[in-house]
Amino acid sequence: MRATLDFLLRDWLTVEALCERPRFADHNAETFGAVLDTAEKIAKEKFAPFNRLVDLQEPHFDGEKVILPQATHDAFAAYACSGMLAAAQDYELGGMQLPYTVEASANAIFSMASVSISWAMLTVGNANLLMAHGTEKQKDVFAKNEFSGRWMGTMCLSEPQAGSSLSDVATKAVLEDDTDVLGARYRLSGNKMWISGGEHEVTENIVHLVLAKIPDADGKLIPGTRGISLFVVPKKIVDIDGNITGERNDVSLAGLNHKCGWRGTTNALLNFGEGKFKPDGKAGAIGYLVGKPGAGLSCMFHMMNEARIGVGLAATMLGMAGYEASLDYAKQRTQGRAITTGGKAVEQSPIPIIEHADIKRMLLAQKSYCEGALALALYCAKLVDETHTGESDAVAEAKLLLEVLTPIVKSWPSEWCLEANSLAIQIHGGYGYTRDFPVEQFWRDNRLNMIHEGTHGIQALDLLGRKVVMDGGKGLTLLAIKMNETIMRAMQMHPLVDHAQALAKALQRVVQATKAAWSTGNPTEALANATPYLQAFGHTVLAWIWLDVVSATATETHLQPSVPLGAEGAFRAGKLAAMRYFFHYELPKIDAWLAVVSSRDLTCANVAVDCF
Ligand SMILES: Cc1cc2nc3c(=O)[nH]c(=O)nc-3n(C[C@H](O)[C@H](O)[C@H](O)COP(=O)(O)OP(=O)(O)OC[C@H]3O[C@@H](n4cnc5c(N)ncnc54)[C@H](O)[C@@H]3O)c2cc1C
Numbered sequence: 001m002r003a004t005l006d007f008l009l010r011d012w013l014t015v016e017a018l019c020e021r022p023r024f025a026d027h028n029a030e031t032f033g034a035v036l037d038t039a040e041k042i043a044k045e046k047f048a049p050f051n052r053l054v055d056l057q058e059p060h061f062d063g064e065k066v067i068l069p070q071a072t073h074d075a076f077a078a079y080a081c082s083g084m085l086a087a088a089q090d091y092e093l094g095g096m097q098l099p100y101t102v103e104a105s106a107n108a109i110f111s112m113a114s115v116s117i118s119w120a121m122l123t124v125g126n127a128n129l130l131m132a133h134g135t136e137k138q139k140d141v142f143a144k145n146e147f148s149g150r151w152m153g154t155m156c157l158s159e160p161q162a163g164s165s166l167s168d169v170a171t172k173a174v175l176e177d178d179t180d181v182l183g184a185r186y187r188l189s190g191n192k193m194w195i196s197g198g199e200h201e202v203t204e205n206i207v208h209l210v211l212a213k214i215p216d217a218d219g220k221l222i223p224g225t226r227g228i229s230l231f232v233v234p235k236k237i238v239d240i241d242g243n244i245t246g247e248r249n250d251v252s253l254a255g256l257n258h259k260c261g262w263r264g265t266t267n268a269l270l271n272f273g274e275g276k277f278k279p280d281g282k283a284g285a286i287g288y289l290v291g292k293p294g295a296g297l298s299c300m301f302h303m304m305n306e307a308r309i310g311v312g313l314a315a316t317m318l319g320m321a322g323y324e325a326s327l328d329y330a331k332q333r334t335q336g337r338a339i340t341t342g343g344k345a346v347e348q349s350p351i352p353i354i355e356h357a358d359i360k361r362m363l364l365a366q367k368s369y370c371e372g373a374l375a376l377a378l379y380c381a382k383l384v385d386e387t388h389t390g391e392s393d394a395v396a397e398a399k400l401l402l403e404v405l406t407p408i409v410k411s412w413p414s415e416w417c418l419e420a421n422s423l424a425i426q427i428h429g430g431y432g433y434t435r436d437f438p439v440e441q442f443w444r445d446n447r448l449n450m451i452h453e454g455t456h457g458i459q460a461l462d463l464l465g466r467k468v469v470m471d472g473g474k475g476l477t478l479l480a481i482k483m484n485e486t487i488m489r490a491m492q493m494h495p496l497v498d499h500a501q502a503l504a505k506a507l508q509r510v511v512q513a514t515k516a517a518w519s520t521g522n523p524t525e526a527l528a529n530a531t532p533y534l535q536a537f538g539h540t541v542l543a544w545i546w547l548d549v550v551s552a553t554a555t556e557t558h559l560q561p562s563v564p565l566g567a568e569g570a571f572r573a574g575k576l577a578a579m580r581y582f583f584h585y586e587l588p589k590i591d592a593w594l595a596v597v598s599s600r601d602l603t604c605a606n607v608a609v610d611c612f
Contacts (some may be wrong), residue, residue: 080149
């Protein structure tokens with residue numbers, strides 16, 4: 001994996017060119033490499049060896065505290081100590097001013113070692129949000145203590161009755177004092193469901209970022225998302241210098257969720273303001289307004305690109321973990337004999353299963369999904385760096401591309417790298433279905449990614465309902481321009497001409513299907529098949545990414561079938577084989593997906609509920 005990561009960063013994305021920008025001027029290829037080496041070392045020592053342990057020793061509540069294995073405490077301490085929490089921050093904040101692309105790459109290494117021990121990334125998202133929208137005092141007291149590793153953070157959006165539809169958030173925030181130094185002080189009451197890292201003792205305090213509604217003059221909650229505001233709610237009350245006062249805020253654990261996977265991260269139902277604790281002698285969780293009243297969701301969405309790239313990368317790295325495990329297994333496991341023209345050579349010894357074409361098919365599928373998804377995630381991460389440090393035209397272009405690609409970078413790896421995990425189990429045969437091998441855990445851990453950060457169905461609606469049609473389809477047009485640039489380059493390379501033509505045809509079909517879906521202007525018809533559209537769009541994007549990686553990095557010699565292998569040759573030939581697999585076995589699937597989109601097939605939409 002590391003070789004592929006280095007190859008994509010260096011040979012494809014030329015990430016060290018970012019060092020020409022003032023913000024990254026102190027960096028170079030060596031410092032980037034050193035960050036990844038450190039991540040690898042810590043991941044190997046503190047994360048990977050405990051991945052199964054945290055799965056078996058689920059978090060539990062002893063009546064007073066949530067208990068996690070010691071390994072989780074140690075892993076967080078090592079991660080914080082490495083400076084990773086503040087990696088992208090300014091030097092003055094103790095940061096390294098690292099490009100997001102490199103930070104995300106280092107985090108990918110941790111995710112692969114143990115996705116569920118790696119929940120410190122939530123803290124980074126929380127603190128980044130405070131840096132973007134908090135007051136100076138909120139940054140000082142809350143964000144800085146998160147970057148240093150003193151406290152961890154959460155994101156409290158979901159409620160038992162409000163998951164996909166956050167407009168139904170019912171947590172209430174009533175103003176208490178708008179002159180508090182930490183920000184206008186409110187009392188919050190309500191329930192937050194599914195809160196990752198919601199309760200634990202890994203750090204002495206937890207900084208919750210909570211979406212809640214401020215009632216209007218009649219005491220009613222404003223319907224829709226307009227009424228949603230954002231609050232910072234510490235588990236333990238702190239003073240204006242960030243000292244813990246000793247008083248508990250009125251945030252209490254209602255229960256832990258027992259999950260299918262990702263068990264190293266606690267997941268909690270939290271009650272705010274139920275009166276279990278009474279800060280200042282009163283029930284109600286104390287929260288400080290972040291940003292403007294009613295702007296809570298837009299503050300949250302500010303961080304969405306990075307959060308969703310993070311989910312896509314986590315899905316990718318779980319896929320990669322399964323790929324590497326099944327590759328090892330396939331080399332060692334012997335079973336069956338080669339099929340020769342004379343039938344099976346029964347007198348010969350069994351062969352390693354990696355020699356069977358069907359096993360190679362499953363390995364190539366995994367490789368094409370996971371390495372392709374990694375390339376896409378790094379491409380999007382580089383767009384994020386562009387939005388932060390690029391020239392103004394490049395910033396606008398990167399923002400527009402991210403609008404269209406974000407639903408894909410989140411969803412595509414969640415679906416297809418999960419499929420990769422299923423194939424990794426299949427390669428292990430019966431052993432894959434046992435807990436003696438790690439692949440079943442990878443699948444269980446990965447199953448979350450199609451659910452959180454906007455479910456698959458919601459991402460699909462966002463893509464077809466908004467992203468490809470907004471501003472007259474500007475985002476889709478720009479993406480098509482980028483794809484055409486790749487197509488033109490590949491057309492100049494003889495062995496890639498067929499692939500370039502196939503991509504051109506796929507792009508044309510996606511554009512036609514987008515128009516056909518919206519041709520009646522009826523959203524019910526257009527969006528009835530949003531998920532097949534997401535799948536076809538995603539496959540087309542991945543075909544483009546693969547063709548771009550290969551056409552930008554390979555010479556004509558690399559593309560010759562008779563190129564002598566050796567380590568470098570085999571590495572290149574592997575990339576080429578994965579690209580070919582994707583074009584021959586995967587890209588043709590888009591026709592079936594787009595057929596129902598284009599014909600606005602209402603089979604699903606119109607079936608009566610009673611028919612089930
Ligand atoms: C392990 C885990 C960790 C999580 N961590 C956090 C966290 O830290 N903070 C946080 O705030 N939340 C968190 N979540 C919550 C997560 O974001 C929600 O589960 C998710 O948004 C879906 O909400 P829901 O579970 O209520 O499902 P629902 O919204 O009820 O959706 C159920 C199904 O209906 C579909 N559906 C819903 N609405 C529509 C529609 N309009 N059109 C078509 N289909 C629709 C969905 O796609 C889905 O398939 C976590 C969830 C889990 C499982």
